[in-house]
Amino acid sequence: MNNIKFLSLIFLLFSLVLIGCKESSRNNSQQQELQKQSLFAIENVNIITMTEENSIIENATVVIENKKIVSINKIIPNNVKIIDGTGKWLIPGLIDMHVHTNADLNFRENSPTQGATFFMDTQDVMTTYIANGVTTIFELGGRVEHFGQRNEITKGDVIGPRMAIAPMINGGDPNNGGRIVNTATDARQAVRIVKAEGYNFVKAYSQLNMESFTALVDEAEKQGLKVVGHIPDAFKGQTEKAFIPHFGLVAHAEEFSKQIRNQDKTKKEAQYFAQLAKENGTWLIPNLIAIVKIRDQVQSLDSIRSMKTLQYVHPLLKDKWLTSNNYNKHSSPDFLNYLDSLITFHKEIIIAFKDAGVPMVAGTDAGTSGIITGFSLHDELELLVDAGLTNKEALISATRLPATWLEIDDKIGTVEVGKFADLVLLDANPLNDINNTRKIFGVFVNGRWIDKIKIDKMLSDLAEWNTAMKDKYTWKKRREY
Numbered sequence: 001m002n003n004i005k006f007l008s009l010i011f012l013l014f015s016l017v018l019i020g021c022k023e024s025s026r027n028n029s030q031q032q033e034l035q036k037q038s039l040f041a042i043e044n045v046n047i048i049t050m051t052e053e054n055s056i057i058e059n060a061t062v063v064i065e066n067k068k069i070v071s072i073n074k075i076i077p078n079n080v081k082i083i084d085g086t087g088k089w090l091i092p093g094l095i096d097m098h099v100h101t102n103a104d105l106n107f108r109e110n111s112p113t114q115g116a117t118f119f120m121d122t123q124d125v126m127t128t129y130i131a132n133g134v135t136t137i138f139e140l141g142g143r144v145e146h147f148g149q150r151n152e153i154t155k156g157d158v159i160g161p162r163m164a165i166a167p168m169i170n171g172g173d174p175n176n177g178g179r180i181v182n183t184a185t186d187a188r189q190a191v192r193i194v195k196a197e198g199y200n201f202v203k204a205y206s207q208l209n210m211e212s213f214t215a216l217v218d219e220a221e222k223q224g225l226k227v228v229g230h231i232p233d234a235f236k237g238q239t240e241k242a243f244i245p246h247f248g249l250v251a252h253a254e255e256f257s258k259q260i261r262n263q264d265k266t267k268k269e270a271q272y273f274a275q276l277a278k279e280n281g282t283w284l285i286p287n288l289i290a291i292v293k294i295r296d297q298v299q300s301l302d303s304i305r306s307m308k309t310l311q312y313v314h315p316l317l318k319d320k321w322l323t324s325n326n327y328n329k330h331s332s333p334d335f336l337n338y339l340d341s342l343i344t345f346h347k348e349i350i351i352a353f354k355d356a357g358v359p360m361v362a363g364t365d366a367g368t369s370g371i372i373t374g375f376s377l378h379d380e381l382e383l384l385v386d387a388g389l390t391n392k393e394a395l396i397s398a399t400r401l402p403a404t405w406l407e408i409d410d411k412i413g414t415v416e417v418g419k420f421a422d423l424v425l426l427d428a429n430p431l432n433d434i435n436n437t438r439k440i441f442g443v444f445v446n447g448r449w450i451d452k453i454k455i456d457k458m459l460s461d462l463a464e465w466n467t468a469m470k471d472k473y474t475w476k477k478r479r480e481y
Contacts (some may be wrong), residue, residue: 231254
């Protein structure tokens, strides 16, 4: 009996070894396949490096391995997937520095065990970014759900952009919800909490009083957080007092025009604001597209209905934009005239900031009414060029400069050996026409190649789902979800 037990034990151990060998072999096979899929060479491509020298390398070969650019114009290794770049142009992945990313949320009253009542599929949320070559985004309304989305992308469950996240701190009525502070002490504590929650940035908002804003910026510097945001309304008439050390990035050109809402908006005022920013080392997100889209919606909701890209918007948001549009509800000739004056003045701001040497980074307010994620960045680039930037300057504002401000320029923002493979392959040269950024042949997202066929399939699947669900989600019934 003991011999039988001994033989059974030996057989069991031998079986386990065989299973282990098979499992190891299968895993090795999978790893080899993944390694094979992570090795690419783009041949005969024209590279717009976006480095400070902004050299253009013609008919180049770029090798990508394990998510990074490992060589330019070197020997192509074996077992590489070849991508024909003949006649095409390679640029760094685009960066949108002002987005509001839709995520799960609770439409009902809060309770101790209440979770979200409305859920967004993260891939659906991110598809329009990837389809448009936007491989990094700066979320300026950060909450915990955005960390969850970022984790899904990091794990590889979702094809999506890199996410930098900034939560908002505001002032005013504490009953309005969110992080509301009205004293210097509370502002400092809010910043410390933000740091403890894992954020690297903080967004200052419009209702902060002077004391709270100053304390917020000072405490953020002590905690190693960078500050982006609005110029609080409390500084109207004394805008210069808002420009204190470590106020790093203004979220809209509109923040300047709001400071002189009831005054003439001239070239002189634009130059004054540019000088304030220059002396303080404060950068700007012009965000021209936001006011243009608001103006369109104030005039008519047909501006929403006629958008070809509306098919990629979740049906609940689409319904909100068309049935509960606050911009359109406040339509009037005076409001339209005011918005027109802003559009004109913001062009003056672009010229003044450019002449003063103030860095500007592209951002769109993507996700808000009428501004469709991913697609809107190309609209913004076109508007920046129309306002006075060169095609090259516009491209820099959406590649190298954002990476520099976010302090990840050692990882992305240019096409260089050692950088992550966040890249966009274009069918035409964007230095000749900025609209050529829309002519996307394929995108590398953290070393993963998404070709035009895959992009089109992702978009068509998204549009098909949105159409099928159009009657299921309506804004007026959101409390029922």
